[in-house]
Amino acid sequence: MNLVNDASSYRNPIIDADVPDPDAIRVGDRFYLVASSFHRAPGLPLWVSDDLVAWERVGYALAGGEPAPWFELPRHGGGVWAPSIRHHDGRFFVVYPDPDQGIFVVTAEDPAGPWSAPHALLRGLGIIDPCPLWDDDGNAYLVHGWAHSRSGRKNVLTVVPVDPQLRHAVGPPVDVIDGDRLEGFTTLEGPKFYQRDGRYWIFAPAGGVATGWQTVFRADDPFGPYEHRIVLAQGDTPVNGPHQGAWVDDGHGGDWFLHFQDRGVYGRVLHLQPMAWGNDGWPTMGQAAGGGDPQPVIEHAVAFPERGQTRPRVRTLARPDDFADGMPGTHWQWEANPDPRAIVGAGPGLGLRGNPEGDNVRTMPRVLSQPLPGMPSTSDVDIALESVGAGSRAGIAVLGEAYLWAGVRSTDDGFEAVVAVRHPGDVTEGVIATSPLSEPQAHVRVQVDADAGVRVVVTARDTVIIDTDPVFRARPGRWVGASLSLFAAGPRTVETVGRFAHFSIDVRD
Incomplete structure (x- = not known):
């Protein structure tokens, strides 16, 4: 097993293997990450890290697809699409879509489990890529995208008011961003919902899995109107389609963005970008966080050099097994x-x-x-x-x-x-x-x-x-x-x- 031994810097991709549609959070001094699992079981793989670079799998949030009889056979392209992970009121929440059924929620006190049985938050075809937000006023919302293959619509982001326990909607859905009205935008999807300095922020990719970019939207109200800025694109780097992931603050004044790159046969591999908030209030990512162009870094200093190498940095997911x-x-x-x-x-x-x-x-x-x-x-x-x-x-x-x-x-x-x-x-x-x-x-x-x-x-x-x-x-x-x-x-x-x-x-x- 080949290890990366330099503890002062990291090289992208930090996981050069399939980690589709990642989302991540920090709770205390540790970071937690979830990814899509599609037809495979157990589903919703979870990882933990102390430094945002070396990740260790801690388990899965989903034993198998539901309804169980349907997933007794491989359902390629179905199952668990892009999930989100959040921590609220002492519990971890993973919210995930099944494009053929709707949006589901599982919860746990510990990412290693046990996790609750899936609860249907929203039912419907083609409702995908959900992410909840509990705002400073105690309200809860869910943003999601749409899969054209099931719903007949795409390139649209929708916000739904929900109860704080993520059990049901408490108001009607509102389309807040229409990608068709934005020049050059196609396949707007994969949103992540945040609040910062009183404003509402939606981080969302557009342009397609292999060729797209990362956009950030902001508004004074969760239902908009939103303005936007493209904050990360391939530029002159070999990192095609850098987008869809998670903004994470490291708890020590630093900000980071985890995202994927579609490498085809090798899957959607995991990258880590430095991130900073500019004087104009907008985030910058990748080389732009250091004053360069808004394109990915290939190598960068780690967030926590004082922690050394807390875990072996193995840049793959496959592991040996003596069974x-x-x-x-x-x-x-x-x-x-x-x-x-x-x-x-x-x-x-x-x-x-x-x-x-x-x-x-x-x-x-x-x-x-x-x-x-x-x-x-x-x-x-x-x-x-x-x-x-x-x-x-x-x-x-x-x-x-x-x-x-x-x-x-x-x-x-x-x-x-x-x-x-x-x-x-x-x-x-x-x-x-x-x-x-x-x-x-x-x-x-x-x-x-x-x-x-x-x-x-x-x-x-x-x-x-x-x-x-x-x-x-x-x-x-x-x-x-x-x-x-x-x-x-x-x-x-x-x-x-x-x-x-x-x-x-x-x-x-």
Whole structure:
């Protein structure tokens, strides 16, 4: 695992892996961050940091998608979209949208949980990207955007008065900003609501996920009228579409902005920008916070040099796993709601019960995934088949809208190592390579280069039996980057079990 050791400065992205649609807050001397989880479960991943640079996952705020029967299968592009996190009256609130249902709220006294069951605050199609605000007068409001795919409208931000416990609306919704009336604005979404010096502030991105910018709006009343200023854009940097995130004060006189950059197959990676408030009352971000242009910094001094390196700065999310007690670590997520029958027995290694029927890994629910690192990586895992019959298989996949998998499968003639790929629209998988096995087990190494090209090396009894060139290039999923995924599958008539051990991952930062 590659660590960044210089404690006096940081390099963007601070997490070079999929952290979609981040939002963050400070409570006391600690910082808390939440991100979208879309179709994966558990959902709403939460991180904690002491210095805004090194983040440690502390858990999840959502066990799985609701209604549970709907999310028993992967619902790519659905589920949990951009959430917000706030702390009010001694409790943490995470407010999240499901674009097919509405806005939901979960609460906890501790980010590590337990979290409450989801409560529906607003029902409706295409209501997305919510953020609450409790103002200085004791009133509560919710700002949100719209998804055209579900509601028929977009590029609009709406404010709804709500009760302080975020249980229900207490007044009618009001459209407060219409992006169609702003020159050049498209896809205005992802708002975050704040109050500062008596004014109401909405931080919101526009221009699209991969190509957009960050805008700040301000008004003397929560319902407007709002004036605006663009405060962060790509400029002449390599950071495309820098936007959508959170303003955080560090408690020591400093201000910061956490946001994402869409890196395609690697997902929406996390950046940290310095921020300052100008004499004209508007915020400046990135290089502009130091007097330069309003574009991202690539390297910058840390907020808390006196704290040193309180946590190892690992710039990825994927982690090794020995599957202690036969269970996956918390850094894995399922591609659908967890199936209580999916994990078989206690060690050694992780036993996964096979997905019945079907040959498309993308549609399988019993699949465990970690985000693909945003830099070259090498993953290793031991794979074995148990309780096999013809057609059983187990493997590791680089999974997106297209995928490659490598592992072990059984045939009418015995066992073989296999590497196969599937692209969108393919009726069946295409086999790249096979090699016979005397027993149903092998060691698989997956190497992903800087251009997301995938090379596979399969070893049996310490002998290399398959070594592919990077003939497959990983692709992102639906609103998510590609993942490293473990799975097993087989016919309904066979109780297939895949056994995984000694998963490791190394990155070249």
